[in-house]
Amino acid sequence: MPTFSLVHLEFLLTAAQWTIGLSIAAFVGGGLVGFVVALARISDLRVLRIAATVYIQLVQGTPLLILLFAIYFGIALLGYTNLPPLIAASAGLIIYSSGFLAEIWRGCIDSVPKTQWQAAECLALTRWQRMVKVILPQAARIATAPTVGFLVQIVKNTSLASVVGFVELAQAGKLINNSIYEPFTVFMIVALIYFAICFPLSTWSRSLERKLNVGRR
Amino acid sequence: MVRAGSSGLSPSTSRRSATPLLVQVFIIYFGIATLGLHVSANLAAVIALVINVGAYTCEIVRAGIESVHKSQIEAAECLGLSRVQTYWHVVLRPAIERVYPAVTSQYVLLMLASSITSQISAEELTAVANRIQSDTFRAFETYIVTGVLYLLLSLVVRICLWLFGLAVFVRRRKLGTAI
Numbered sequence: 189m190p191t192f193s194l195v196h197l198e199f200l201l202t203a204a205q206w207t208i209g210l211s212i213a214a215f216v217g218g219g220l221v222g223f224v225v226a227l228a229r230i231s232d233l234r235v236l237r238i239a240a241t242v243y244i245q246l247v248q249g250t251p252l253l254i255l256l257f258a259i260y261f262g263i264a265l266l267g268y269t270n271l272p273p274l275i276a277a278s279a280g281l282i283i284y285s286s287g288f289l290a291e292i293w294r295g296c297i298d299s300v301p302k303t304q305w306q307a308a309e310c311l312a313l314t315r316w317q318r319m320v321k322v323i324l325p326q327a328a329r330i331a332t333a334p335t336v337g338f339l340v341q342i343v344k345n346t347s348l349a350s351v352v353g354f355v356e357l358a359q360a361g362k363l364i365n366n367s368i369y370e371p372f373t374v375f376m377i378v379a380l381i382y383f384a385i386c387f388p389l390s391t392w393s394r395s396l397e398r399k400l401n402v403g404r405r
Numbered sequence: 406m407v408r409a410g411s412s413g414l415s416p417s418t419s420r421r422s423a424t425p426l427l428v429q430v431f432i433i434y435f436g437i438a439t440l441g442l443h444v445s446a447n448l449a450a451v452i453a454l455v456i457n458v459g460a461y462t463c464e465i466v467r468a469g470i471e472s473v474h475k476s477q478i479e480a481a482e483c484l485g486l487s488r489v490q491t492y493w494h495v496v497l498r499p500a501i502e503r504v505y506p507a508v509t510s511q512y513v514l515l516m517l518a519s520s521i522t523s524q525i526s527a528e529e530l531t532a533v534a535n536r537i538q539s540d541t542f543r544a545f546e547t548y549i550v551t552g553v554l555y556l557l558l559s560l561v562v563r564i565c566l567w568l569f570g571l572a573v574f575v576r577r578r579k580l581g582t583a584i
Contacts, residue, residue: 249513249556251520253531254548261544340423347425348521358427371435379424379432386423 192373196364203360204381210346210356213278215339218285225290230297240290247287252348256280260352277349277356285342292338296331297323329400336393340386347382357381422460426521429453434525450522450529458515462508469504470496502574509566513559520555530554 228240247255260276300323308318350359361378365371433456434449444452473496481491501508523532534551538544 246556249517249559250552251517251531251555253520253523254534254552254555257534257538258545258548258552261538261548265545344422344425347427350427351524358425358431361428361431365431365435371431372439375428375432375435379428382425382428383423390423 190368192364192368192370192377196368196374197377199364200357200360200377200381203355203357204385206355207343207346207357207382208385210274210277210281210349210354211339211343214281214285214342214346217278217282218289218342221282221286222289222293225286226293226297229290229294244287244291247283248291252280252284252345253351255284256348256352259283273349273352273354276352277346277354280352281342281346281349284345285338288338288341289335292334293327293331296334297327299330300326333393333397333400336389336396340389340393343385343389344382422457426453426457426518427524429457430522430525446522446525446527449525450519450527454515454519454522457518458511461511461515465504465507465511466501468507469500472503473500502576505570505574509563509570512566513562516558516562517555530558 225240225243228236229244231237231240256277259280260271260273263271263276263279304322304326305318308322313321346356347358349356350362353359355363357378361374365374368374430450430453433453434444434446437444437449437452477495477499478491481495486494519529520531523529523535526532530551534547538547541547
């Protein structure tokens with residue numbers, strides 16, 4: 189019976205790179221979609237507002253696991269049977285993170301004081317100028333800490349990509365455990381690697397929060 | 406007055422644990438097995454979820470307690486309230502009232518996260534969906550229906566917690582603050 193060795197550790201570290209890659213894909217893609225949804229959520233058009241709200245509620249009301257399954261098998265249903273798990277996994281994570289990021293950012297845009305909107309209007313700025321030059325820079329300041337915090341969520345949720353057969357950190361741990369059956373060692377090391385990725389991020393988020401001191405305005 | 410929804414309650418503070426629930430579930434399920442104890446998958450799942458949501462709720466309530474203003478405690482002292490009274494009436498209850506919305510969403514997330522325990526074959530909605538899927542090969546339909554069920558469930562959980570909040574936080578209702 190083989191025991192846990194350097195080869196396994198190397199395999200885990202390679203898989204950790206995939207976890208990081210998947211997180212980046214999910215964050216960038218989800219950020220783009222989420223930004224558009226957040227803007228739609230506060231738009232003056234009723235239809236857009238309702239559509240964005242429905243989208244956010246749908247994404248936040250179903251587990252990521254089901255989302256991943258539905259996408260993986262849904263795309264296969266459309267005829268693309270040889271879909272690489274990477275595509276399905278990132279599509280699911282992008283939808284998931286866009287739903288949450290949209291709501292976080294909507295909250296941040298809303299928490300820019302009303303007087304700022306009114307002042308921009310008094311200066312006769314156009315809607316575009318008001319958004320880009322007045323509201324968004326302030327909202328971005330408020331949004332930084334929660335966004336970095338959500339990044340931690342994304343990294344952790346990439347572990348669910350294993351259900352569509354994508355070999356990332358959690359799946360690699362499961363594979364190694366299947367071959368050597370040392371669950372405690374293997375999953376503790378997996379947990380440690382996740383910790384090594386997530387802890388600096390959440391510490392960063394906390395220090396950003398303190399530095400920008402958003403809470404006490 | 407510190408607003409609810411300020412820094413203490415932002416997603417960054419309320420969701421802080423550095424390992425995925427999936428890995429926690431694996432560690433608990435397989436870990437207990439290596440200790441020589443036999444636990445059913447369902448029990449291991451419940452233990453993992455309790456630990457997980459316990460940590461999150463603890464963080465949320467801590468944020469709530471920290472958001473109680475110092476002057477409130479000083480005022481309570483001036484009124485001659487005992488330490489216990491101060492803690493219960495001035496610190497803890499308002500703090501919980503304030504973070505109740507955050508706790509609510511955490512519990513909805515917990516309900517959704519329970520789907521993860523299907524990975525150690527605990528008998529819940531997703532695990533059943535997986536079984537139906539492998540019986541019928543109608544994967545897409547199965548998971549769409551499951552998704553709708555989860556949506557309804559999260560709605561039900563929200564409504565229940567909201568009603569619970571209305572019943573428990575009478576003072577807040579009188580003040581007219583939304584729960």
